[in-house]
Amino acid sequence: MKLEKKKSSPEIPTSSMADIAFLLIVFFMLTTVISATKGIEHQLPQQDKKTIDNIEKEDSVYIKVNADNTFTVDKEPAASIDAVGMLKDYLYPKLSNNWKKPIIIYVNPEARYESMIAVLDVIKQLESQLQKEKNIPNLTITIPTQAEAETWGYQ
Amino acid sequence: MKIGKTKTVDANIPTASMADIAFLLIVFFMITTVFQVDKTVLVLPRSDVRSEVVKGSAFIVVTEGGFLKVSDGKEDTHPIDQTDVLSFAVDLMSKNPEQPIVLKVDQNVKWHTVDQILDQLGQAHAKNLQFLTDLKVKQEKFE
Secondary structure, three states, X not given: OOOOOOOOOOOOOOOOHHHHHHHHHHHXXXXXXXXXXXXXXXXXXXXXXXXXXXXXXXXXXXXXXXXXXXXXXXXXXXXXXXXXXXXXXXHHHHHHHOOOOOEEEEEOOOOEHHHHHHHXXXXXXXXXXXXXXXXXXXXXXXXXXXXXHHHHOOO | OOOOOOOOOOOOOOOOXXXXXXXXXXXXXXXXXXXXXXXXXXXXXXXXXXXXXXXXXEEEEEOOOOOEEEEOOOOOOEEEOHHHHHHHHHHHHHHOOOOOEEEEEOOOOEHHHHHHHHHHHHHOOOXXXXXXXXXXXXXXXXX
């Protein structure tokens, strides 16, 4: 007598797929940080390039951030850091003619970090404005350290 | 004449596409997930110009009290001495000379603390820096 075999079609069980998927979703939801961290980019000078050493103070825009929440630019009188927006109006004509003009930001050791960021922010705003208008590359921004400032005779 | 029994249809919710939806959500969260290497709470300075931090950037954190923490971008931040930043940076640069470094500094920190860090980063030939900031909120003027 011939026995008939029952044929069961082969299949991969997928009923638990959704469970696994939702488990992964919960994991990624918990570890996700939606508020992306952002900041101001800055390139440190490379020591193999000797160009920095040749810059004369007079050829550059010299911004000084003071300890008492004020700043000075070139030989202009000191202004409060709250009025840092005026720096844009001062720098625009100078840099639109010559974008290669180095900008030196000397920060007093006792000044607050916030003051330096305020100045750097304005210069970066001007940089993006000039990049849109004149299609220039990045501006030359230098923040000398205390040791460098002493060597170059800034302060 | 007697009409035959009405057929009853089983009520069911179609779940065939459940896995597809779930996987779509997984992909979304996988792409947007950023593992934070530092969870120090401090008041960042504010700025208008901000660009996104590159994934895997090293972190140097300075709290208001002047305490330092560092991370190579893979592990969580750990406390470090102010003079050890140089060796930390040299180690980073030997692995990847283009390694971006993020400075997360409290707004009230005095510049000389940051200056010392920048000095050591310069000695280690670090190139790409980023000063972490919060978005500047425009103050409305009331006249």
